[in-house]
Amino acid sequence: MTDVTRRRLFQLSLLGVASGTCRAQAQQHKITKASKKVAGYIDRKTDSTQNCIACHFYLDPIECMLVEGPVSPWGTCNYFAD
Secondary structure, three states: OOOHHHHHHHHHHHHHHHHHHHHHHHHHHOOEEOHHHHOOOEEOOOOOOOHHHHHOOEEOOEEEEEEEEOOOOOOEEEOOOO
């Protein structure tokens, strides 16, 4: 079992608060995610300093707020933000 870091707990709590706001905005505006090609997404098999799992936009287990489709925790793209 993986320990939950304070950073991850903070991210998850912000997601809970923001989900109501995002849902309301999504009803007003159609929100589209970038394709993997546009985002420059690469599925890596090794650890890096900019893996999806360390990104602010990554949602466990295989989702991203900005890139469409499933993403690997070890992937990376042009939108990485820590």
